Amino acid sequence: MTRTIHLSLDINGKQHELDVEPRVTLLDALRESLALTGTKKGCDQGQCGACTCHVDGKRVLSCLTLAAQVEGRQITTIEGIAAEGGDLHPVQAAFIENDAFQCGYCTPGQIMSAVACIREGHAGSEEEIREYMSGNLCRCGAYNSIVAAVREAAEMAATGVAAKDKAEVA
Amino acid sequence: MYATSYHRASSVEEAVQLRSAHEEGKYLSGGMTLISTMKQRLAAPSDLVDLRHIPALRGISIEGRRVKIGAATPHADVAASQELRALCPAICDLASHIGDPHVRQMGTIGGSIANNDPAADYPAGLLGLGATIVTDRRSISADDFFVGLFETALEEGEMVTAVLFDAPEKAGYAKFNNPASRFAMTGVFVAKTASGVRVAVTGAGSDGVFRHPGLEQALTSSWSADALANVSVDPSSLLSDLHANAEYRANLVKVMAKRAVAAAG
Numbered sequence: 001m002t003r004t005i006h007l008s009l010d011i012n013g014k015q016h017e018l019d020v021e022p023r024v025t026l027l028d029a030l031r032e033s034l035a036l037t038g039t040k041k042g043c044d045q046g047q048c049g050a051c052t053c054h055v056d057g058k059r060v061l062s063c064l065t066l067a068a069q070v071e072g073r074q075i076t077t078i079e080g081i082a083a084e085g086g087d088l089h090p091v092q093a094a095f096i097e098n099d100a101f102q103c104g105y106c107t108p109g110q111i112m113s114a115v116a117c118i119r120e121g122h123a124g125s126e127e128e129i130r131e132y133m134s135g136n137l138c139r140c141g142a143y144n145s146i147v148a149a150v151r152e153a154a155e156m157a158a159t160g161v162a163a164k165d166k167a168e169v170a
Numbered sequence: 171m172y173a174t175s176y177h178r179a180s181s182v183e184e185a186v187q188l189r190s191a192h193e194e195g196k197y198l199s200g201g202m203t204l205i206s207t208m209k210q211r212l213a214a215p216s217d218l219v220d221l222r223h224i225p226a227l228r229g230i231s232i233e234g235r236r237v238k239i240g241a242a243t244p245h246a247d248v249a250a251s252q253e254l255r256a257l258c259p260a261i262c263d264l265a266s267h268i269g270d271p272h273v274r275q276m277g278t279i280g281g282s283i284a285n286n287d288p289a290a291d292y293p294a295g296l297l298g299l300g301a302t303i304v305t306d307r308r309s310i311s312a313d314d315f316f317v318g319l320f321e322t323a324l325e326e327g328e329m330v331t332a333v334l335f336d337a338p339e340k341a342g343y344a345k346f347n348n349p350a351s352r353f354a355m356t357g358v359f360v361a362k363t364a365s366g367v368r369v370a371v372t373g374a375g376s377d378g379v380f381r382h383p384g385l386e387q388a389l390t391s392s393w394s395a396d397a398l399a400n401v402s403v404d405p406s407s408l409l410s411d412l413h414a415n416a417e418y419r420a421n422l423v424k425v426m427a428k429r430a431v432a433a434a435g
């Protein structure tokens with residue numbers, strides 16, 4: 001039962017080959033086997049959201065998902081959302097603009113969740129953002145700034161103006 | 171987590187075959203409870219048979235007022251189905267308040283009811299709707315399916331493949347959730363169905379989800395929140411834990427029932 005299995009995972013548009021035990025979670029595979037340490041291990045039991053990744057564009061808890069379950073799916077991590085030229089994703093820019101973190105540990109998960117929240121169309125009001133970001137905890141309590149960042153990024157997505165451009169104008 | 175083996179089934183038949191080949195194996199659907207339980211070493215299946223890659227188990231189909239939800243349909247899909255919302259908004263609203271958005275992408279209706287957590291939402295919804303649970307070998311009425319705490323009528327190796335129900339005339343769900351876990355401290359589903367009024371309570375019973383005849387009779391005489399004012403809820407068979415004692419839950423059953431009726435309209 002302790003034998004390893006071979007997996008071929010599509011992560012951030014690249015195919016990664018790895019040999020892991022079947023019990024290895026996507027989170028551990030990312031961090032321990034592939035050195036993609038942007039995805040954070042917080043509670044490791046599905047409560048905090050620090051490990052949020054996208055599978056086929058949907059946000060999932062990588063700590064409660066086995067790597068084997070997502071073979072053949074498209075996985076996106078925090079390392080894969082900036083543009084190829086290095087420009088930040090609008091949600092990343094909005095988090096910096098709004099100072100939406102203190103220690104920063106929950107931030108990759110918050111950003112991955114926020115990208116999905118906006119894409120799902122659940123960022124229409126502060127109340128809706130708080131409800132649909134409820135799977136991501138921030139123990140520093142930066143929630144007000146996180147909500148502001150998500151609102152701004154959602155508005156930008158709707159109007160096409162980037163946060164850094166707005167800042168330069170200001 | 172103890173070591174395990176992983177198998178991906180591409181059909182119901184293959185899944186049942188894989189499961190029967192491994193005595194200590196388990197079906198894996200969304201894994202939102204099972205993987206967490208395995209991490210805590212409270213479960214140690216030798217083999218996991220992944221059901222989420224079986225196309226036949228996924229999706230919602232509607233014919234007239236007959237609704238069929240595939241067992242591996244995630245909560246997010248039930249919550250977002252406009253076709254289902256047009257017929258039975260209560261079940262969409264129930265699904266949209268399970269756990270958090272991440273859990274709803276992975277967690278499935280079949281996994282939820284097979285686990286039958288005493289504080290889960292779907293058991294109340296399906297018992298309230300008088301649903302039928304279809305497995306790889308038979309059909310089971312919701313009244314017979316939910317047996318006790320984490321216990322169902324499923325036999326060893328039996329697998330839920332779908333749930334069926336007729337859209338009710340009216341239905342509503344209200345829950346008082348634990349603010350951290352979002353599990354129901356008490357949740358009540360009320361429905362006016364072709365075969366009568368049904369009221370199902372989750373999160374409160376010491377033996378899992380149950381129907382409440384007193385509330386059903388009161389709503390049969392008059393479908394209104396006021397009709398529930400004089401119904402008494404006996405706390406002796408209700409749960410007491412650090413979140414709420416039985417007397418408090420008895421009060422919550424009435425309050426949630428009233429809110430559910432109000433939500434149903």
